[in-house]
Amino acid sequence: MVDTVLRKPLIGRKARPVIETALADTRVVLIAGPRQAGKTTLARQFSGSDRAYVTLDDAGALNAAKTDPVGFIRGLNRAVIDEVQRAPELILAIKESVDREDAPGRFLLTGSANLATVPAIADSLAGRMAVVPLLPFAQSELRSTPGRLLDRLFAGEEPETGDGTVFGDDLLETVLRGGYPEVLRRATPARRVAWLEDYVALILDRDVRDIANIDQLDRLPRLLDVLAEHAGQLVNHSSFGAALGLSSVTAQKYVAILERLFLVRTLTPWSNNRLSRLIKTPKLHFLDTGLLASLREEEADVLRENRTRFGALLESFVVSELLKLASWSERRLSFSHYRTKDKDEVDVVIEDRRGRIVGIEVKASATVKADDFRGLRQLQEAVGDRFVRGLVLHDHDRVTPFGEKLHAAPLSILWTM
Structure with missing residues (x-):
């Protein structure tokens, strides 16, 4: 199925209508996501005679932007940067420009680092900028399915199977591929791993320098390997x-940098005053399982036999897919974990602005027992009607009921609903 989809000339991104809506009423729109996730391809679809395209990967443009940021922006009325x-340095110049001329859709920016987490930048463009996340391809994008699971669950619908159900070896291959466009174009695992190794080297050498001052840059590749073994x-x-x-302080700083570069994501612990024995430690995940599998040197034959190692990959895969679904949902959702x-x-644990909660537990096995719902039942009891x-x-x-509002369901409902 995936190979058939990938022969299409252009895969539609669910973020496109979100960007169109934001450009219609917001002065600055930032497409934020990891390098090589497809940001440039998407952003260029909004460039043309009325909106110039400029890339700061071009040495001349980068030099001009750094040397004279105000002059650089002054020459642009509407632009993709x-x-x-x-x-x-461009951020303050953009702020000055859009304050002077406040028409919507002035600047469409892309960034391979999460600029919204930098206080100076977030404060400068507060009220002026909309941030649209763009991660590597979601399965619902690759398979041209609606990708409305979270909206449908919060609307009260029960889970159901649909066309495109994937399990067994097909699920394993899906997880191992991940979602980077360049990886999906490569036919063999060896070619995918070669690209991912070059990709990591580029990010840890060049992109880190763009956003942080690090004395021990040589430690980052090793840190990434350590984190890969602790995924989930x-x-x-x-x-x-x-x-x-x-x-510990330096390690925390370096992990935060990798998170800003969209390589890893930490889920905060869920809290509730009614429960006193909750763990208050974040949980670590990788945002692309193709990259995670490459760092862990995982092979399909080994994972078929070792479901424990596959479970770590599978949990990060689910987290990543859920974050992608949330990125184009109109609901404002927050993510945490319960332990x-x-x-x-x-x-x-997924929570909307009304405090309503959907809980997701991930199992690599085909068999689910009542005991696998123990955490979910505790969560249900703690939040009552908000569950x-x-x-x-x-x-x-197949979907199997396990009690009121509790179901076992195929992984593939992440894209079939």
């Missing part, structure tokens, strides 16, 4: 740092 994090586990900066001879000191857990749905997503092709 690609990889804007390479010249953060609680964050322990002391342990990460000890493996590399770094202090008690007794090790009862819910892998992903919308609890799902155990697993390697299967």
Whole structure:
């Protein structure tokens, strides 16, 4: 199925209508996501005679932007500026320009670093900029399906299977491929791994320098390898740092940089006053499982036999797909995880602005037992009527009820609903 889809000349991005809407009423729009996720391809669709395209990957443009940011922006009425994090000096010049001429859609920016997390930049463009996340391809984009799972769950619908159900070896291959466009064009695992290795080297060498001052840049590749082995586990900066001879504080700083570059994502712990035995430690995930599998040197034959190692990949895959679904939903959703000191857990807790909750637990096995819902039942009891749905997503092709608002469901409902 995936190979058939990939022969299409251009895969539609769910973010496009979100960007169109933002450009119609907001002065500055930022497409934020990892390098090589497809930001440039998408942004160029909005350039033309009335909106110039400029990339700061071009040495001449970058030099001009850094040397005279005000003059650089003054020469642009409406523009697409690609990889804007390479010249953060432009941000204040853009603010000055859009304050003087406040028409919507003035600037469409792309950034391979999460500029919205930088206080100076966020404050400068507060009220003037909309941020649209763009991660590597979601399965619903690759398969041309609606991708409305979260909206439908919060609307009260029960999970259901549909066309495009994937399980077994097909699910394993889907997880191992990930979503980077360049990886999906490569036919063999060896070619995919070669590209991903070059990709990581480029980001850790050049992109890190654009956003941070790091004394021990050579430690970052090793740190990324350490984090890959801890994917799906609680964050322990002391342990990460000890493996590399770094202090806990330095390790925490470096992990935050990798998060700003959209390589990893930490989920904050969910909290509730009614429960006193909750773990208050974030959980670590990778935003692309093709990259995660490459760093862990995972192979399909080994993962078929070792479901524990596949489980770590699968959980990050689910988190990534859920974040992608949320990025084009009209609902404002927050993500966290639930874990008690007794090790009862819910892998992903999704909460809307009304405080309503959907809980997701991920299992690599085809069989689900009542005990697999223990964490979800605790969460359901803690929040009462605010509990919308609890799902155990697993390697299967059918939906099975396990109680009121509780179901086991195929992983593929992430794109079939």
